[in-house]
Amino acid sequence: MIRVRVCEDIQECARIWEQVWPQQCLFDLWPVRDCFAGSYRRHPYFLVAEENGRIEGMLALSWIEEEQYFAHFPGETWHGKTWLEQNRIPAGSPQVLAALLDHVPGPTRLRYLTRDSVPLAERPVGVDEVGYVFYPGEHGYSFEAYMQLFSGKSRKKLGRELAQLEAHGVSWRYDHAADIQWLFKTNLESFGESSYFYNPSFLDSFEKMAIWLHRQGMLRITAILLGGNIAAVDIGAINAKSYTVLAGGTNPDFPGVAKMINFHHLERSCRERLEVVDFLCGDFGWKQRFHLTHRPLYEMTVQPVEAAGQEAGFYPVHAREQ
Numbered sequence: 264m265i266r267v268r269v270c271e272d273i274q275e276c277a278r279i280w281e282q283v284w285p286q287q288c289l290f291d292l293w294p295v296r297d298c299f300a301g302s303y304r305r306h307p308y309f310l311v312a313e314e315n316g317r318i319e320g321m322l323a324l325s326w327i328e329e330e331q332y333f334a335h336f337p338g339e340t341w342h343g344k345t346w347l348e349q350n351r352i353p354a355g356s357p358q359v360l361a362a363l364l365d366h367v368p369g370p371t372r373l374r375y376l377t378r379d380s381v382p383l384a385e386r387p388v389g390v391d392e393v394g395y396v397f398y399p400g401e402h403g404y405s406f407e408a409y410m411q412l413f414s415g416k417s418r419k420k421l422g423r424e425l426a427q428l429e430a431h432g433v434s435w436r437y438d439h440a441a442d443i444q445w446l447f448k449t450n451l452e453s454f455g456e457s458s459y460f461y462n463p464s465f466l467d468s469f470e471k472m473a474i475w476l477h478r479q480g481m482l483r484i485t486a487i488l489l490g491g492n493i494a495a496v497d498i499g500a501i502n503a504k505s506y507t508v509l510a511g512g513t514n515p516d517f518p519g520v521a522k523m524i525n526f527h528h529l530e531r532s533c534r535e536r537l538e539v540v541d542f543l544c545g546d547f548g549w550k551q552r553f554h555l556t557h558r559p560l561y562e563m564t565v566q567p568v569e570a571a572g573q574e575a576g577f578y579p580v581h582a583r584e585q
Contacts, residue, residue, distance in 0.1 A: 265319070265359060267366040270309040273300070276323070276336075279311060283321050283353045288541070289500050289507045290347045298471040299347065300325075300337035302464045307336055310366050312359045320354035322363040324371065333371040341462045345374050348394060348543060348560060352380040365568045375544070376561040391562035392544040395555040399533045399540070406530040412554040424519045425526075431489035431517070435527070442486045443473060446496040449512030460510075469510070476500050487524055494520045497528070504538040525553065 270276050280293050289295060300307070305325035312320035325338035334340065335350040350373065354360035374391050381388050402409040410418060436442065447466065450458050459465045476482035481501050487494045497511040508528060513521050525542075532540045542550055544560065 265312055265314050265362045267310055267312050267362050269368075270311050271307055273307055276307045276309045279309060279318060279321055280323065283318055284323075285351060285353065288349050288505065289502045290349050291351075292502070294475055295472055296337055296347065298475060299339045299465075299468040302468040302471065303337055303339055305336070305338040308333065308368070309336070310363050312354065312363050314355075314359070319356070320352070320359040320363055322352055322367070324367070326369075330372075331370065333367060333369055335373055335375075339465060339468060341459050341465055342457070346459055346465070348375040349377050350375050350380070351377050364565050367565045367567050369567055371565040371567075373563045373565065374560075376563060378559070378561070381561050381563070388561055388563045390559045392560055393546070394544045394558040394560055395542045395546070395550040395553075396558050397529055397532065397540040397542070397555050399529075399537055402533065404533045404536050406533045409529060409533070409554075421522065425523055428489060428494075428517060428520060428523055431494075432491070433523075434488045436486040436488060438482070438484050439486060440477075440484070442484050442493070442496045443470075443498060445486075445493055446498060446510060446512040449496070449514065450510065453512065453515075473498065485524060485527065487520060487527075489517055489520070492516070495524045497524055499528075504536075505541065506532060506537055506539070507541040508543065521549065525549070529553075 270279060277293055277297070280296075284291055284293075286292065303325075305327070308324045308326060310322040310324065311318060323336040324333040325336045326332075327334050327338045327340055330340060330343060334345060335347070337347075339346050352360060352363060352373075354363060376391070399409075413421065447460050451460055455461065460469070473482060483499045483501055483506070484496065485499070486496045493514060494517040495511065495513045497508055499506055499508045506528070511521070511524070513524075528540055542555060
């Protein structure tokens, strides 16, 4: 018989996470999630499914006070959106998955779910946003082969745009810590309150994550200098043979420089024979044109099942002590 219990102790939650959550991408790593949990100070509310004394599944939740619903841990929301992608519901069987969803204690909104976490049961599920990835191996680890995906006309146009930038005198700078602050400043100037960095909790979380990534040898900072001036900075992370581009900023004095730095990531990933480059969700008008592979992520809204909640001793979050 499947039994679902609640775990609210952060240290036990960490142990269970490490035990059952698949470690397939950067956002699967507990220390990355913990950087955000510490700054947002969300209370963990993990549903743990057990059968015959064995953990068979987990739904990692946090209560989002300002939105009045549960979301995936650690609940790093801004303007009603979360940031960490590829959320999962590890479950050993469809029955375990159904049991976890039946025991949500209040309104629950699960975003950026991977395909294997979409339940088989009839529940409101739809495509949330589309992520964009690049697989160097599909092009024989040849950047030149990848460029053949563009029409001859497009290649000529791109060549002219890049040549105009290169005429300023181009140089590359890597892993210069001060460039991160330039990225924050430029991103905020470009997007204002729409930038996640406008939220002090997110900014603090991101800085903590960058420090942890640096200590692990995983942080990658890439900067383009044109005519001696910073033109663009991207920050990303190397995890095994994958590279995740986390955030970026560009100097408006150099239109088109985003193309230059993105092509650089693709060329370097071929040279280093990486398995995948993850550009995350959001097209921003260029990812489709760059012939990146689409990877949909899913969203699910779950309402509590009163009978299941009462039998298990669960109550809506507003009815219990915080």
